[in-house]
Amino acid sequence: MNYDPYGCPIRYWLSIFGDKWSLLIVRDIMFKERQNYGQFQSAGEGISTSVLASRLNHLEKYGIISKSHDEDHGKRYIYALTDKGKELAGIIINIIDWSEKFDEKTLVEENFISALRKNPEALMKKMMS
Amino acid sequence: MNYDPYGCPIRYWLSIFGDKWSLLIVRDIMFKERQNYGQFQSAGEGISTSVLASRLNHLEKYGIISKSHDEDHGKRYIYALTDKGKELAGIIINIIDWSEKFDEKTLVEENFISALRKNPEALMKKMMS
DNA sequence: TACGTTACTTCTAAAAAGCAAGCATTATGG
DNA sequence: CCATAATGCTTGCTTTTTAGAAGTAACGTA
Numbered sequence: 001m002n003y004d005p006y007g008c009p010i011r012y013w014l015s016i017f018g019d020k021w022s023l024l025i026v027r028d029i030m031f032k033e034r035q036n037y038g039q040f041q042s043a044g045e046g047i048s049t050s051v052l053a054s055r056l057n058h059l060e061k062y063g064i065i066s067k068s069h070d071e072d073h074g075k076r077y078i079y080a081l082t083d084k085g086k087e088l089a090g091i092i093i094n095i096i097d098w099s100e101k102f103d104e105k106t107l108v109e110e111n112f113i114s115a116l117r118k119n120p121e122a123l124m125k126k127m128m129s
Numbered sequence: 130m131n132y133d134p135y136g137c138p139i140r141y142w143l144s145i146f147g148d149k150w151s152l153l154i155v156r157d158i159m160f161k162e163r164q165n166y167g168q169f170q171s172a173g174e175g176i177s178t179s180v181l182a183s184r185l186n187h188l189e190k191y192g193i194i195s196k197s198h199d200e201d202h203g204k205r206y207i208y209a210l211t212d213k214g215k216e217l218a219g220i221i222i223n224i225i226d227w228s229e230k231f232d233e234k235t236l237v238e239e240n241f242i243s244a245l246r247k248n249p250e251a252l253m254k255k256m257m258s
Numbered sequence: 259t260a261c262g263t264t265a266c267t268t269c270t271a272a273a274a275a276g277c278a279a280g281c282a283t284t285a286t287g288g
Numbered sequence: 289c290c291a292t293a294a295t296g297c298t299t300g301c302t303t304t305t306t307a308g309a310a311g312t313a314a315c316g317t318a
Binding site for chain 4: 020046047048049050051054073074075076
């Protein structure tokens with residue numbers, strides 16, 4: 001049980017998601033249909049605006065999210081998941097599964113958990129669409 | 130597509146693994162058979178000793194790793210994955226899969242990747258044993 | 259052309275991480 | 289039974305990162 005230590009996939013993951021906020025932004029887009037700056041900020045998680053700006057840049061730079069003008073709304077931008085970002089679904093499903101299993105305080109909708117454990121592939125496809 | 134915002138599983142994950150080092154320690158135990166302080170420290174990743182000590186405490190506190198005396202070796206301790214820690218295998222497999230797919234610089238043994246994509250369940254069981 | 263909305267940037271203080279050094283505990287060799 | 293070495297930390301200081309409040313810039317609307 002081993003793999004090449006150079007170009008480690010775990011380190012790559014950590015270079016993008018090794019902080020308290022980046023994965024929450026992905027979660028917000030994926031599950032909560034948040035898509036612009038104000039929505040991320042007022043999500044109640046308490047991210048400071050300076051860190052939010054830097055995380056959005058970071059995620060865009062690494063190709064996880066895209067940024068485009070919202071035609072109908074002044075200076076507003078729309079942040080969305082790229083394909084690379086959507087394909088985080090598999091990881092996120094596993095995180096949800098694991099947390100639900102080991103943390104008493106974690107609450108996940110029963111529908112979601114049973115879908116996850118019965119047919120994860122189908123759930124993933126739904127999440128990525 | 131939604132789940133209850135309270136007791137969020139992603140936040141639980143981040144409370145344990147939302148930093149640059151914790152997941153690397155798990156990787157070291159899982160794949161590199163490292164199991165004591167000196168081995169983690171000299172792994173070449175550059176973790177500072179004070180942070181290493183705090184991360185090991187943290188992981189132990191959250192039930193990811195266990196700490197026991199090495200009977201044969203002076204003051205040495207053995208750090209090992211608990212069941213909860215071993216069950217991170219599913220998440221880690223997905224991270225490896227994703228990184229390999231999207232990062233050119235990431236290198237994973239071909240055997241591992243093909244095992245992962247052909248029969249992830251079997252690989253997981255192997256990893257957890 | 260003033261005003262609200264949105265998306266940031268800037269500044270300062272607090273917290274965390276990095277780094278070098280030192281200390282404590284447990285063998286081990288003389 | 290005392291000096292030495294190996295291991296696992298702890299401590300104190302410096303540097304980097306984050307938090308929080310405030311301010312600015314771009315855009316559309318009245």
